[in-house]
Amino acid sequence: MGLSKYTSEIKLIDHKDEIVFNYLSNFEHLSEYINDGLLQKVTQQVPQIKITNFESDQDSCRFSIGGMGQSEIRIVNREPFKTIKLASSGSLPVEITFWIQLLPVSENQTKMKLTLHAEMGMMIKMMAGNKLEEGVNQLADMLTRLPYPKE
Template identity: 75%
Template sequence: MGLSKYTSDIHYIEQNQEVVFNFLSNFENLSQYVNESLLEQVTKQVPQIKVSDFESDADSCRFNISGLGEAEIRIVEREPHKTIKVTSSGKLPMEFTFWIQLLPVTPYQTKMKLTLHAEMGMMIKMMVGNKLEKGVNQLAEMLTKLPYR
């Protein structure tokens, strides 16, 4: 297994840093956006993986991956208004740590960058490595469009 790092471009969210942090640091806020349509898009990106049965609470989300079983991602660290650290557990084909980094630009604009460190075997990396790189940027873009309140 080898460690790979994927970093998003810097994206801007037209909202206060504290509001963005409070929203993203609670997975219950994201559950309304993870629906069957989004799960189908994931399957189209990586046809070998079908994700279903998504559920979440404030600190974690759980879902099933066809052929592997239940997987979970969990928020393990929150540095108020700056960083959210997430790790994987369960039966994912790789282990990862994921950071959401936030910095204020103005009182109503926040700069965001996502970083993914994934520990995976060579075969998994060959199958999904370039998709992870693209996916980190797509996730960052999606996060800029959420209705932060």
């Protein structure tokens, strides 16, 4: 198993850092966007992975991956308005640690960068490495477009 690092481009979100942090540090907001249609798109992109039974609470989300069982991603650290750190557990074939880093630019703009550390075997890296790089940037783009609440 080897550690690989994937980093998104720096993105700009047109909201205050506190609002962005509070929204992203609560997994319950994810359940509004993770639906059967989105899960089918993931399966189309990577046919070896079929995700079902998605559920979330404030600190974690759980889901099943076909043939592998139940997995979980949990928020393990929150540094208010700066960093949200997540880690995986369960039956994923990859161990991940993921950071969302926020930096205020102005009163109503925040820079965001995503960093993913993935501990995986060589075969998985060969199959999924490029998809992970692409996926981190797609996730960053998606997070910039979320309907963050008004103050």
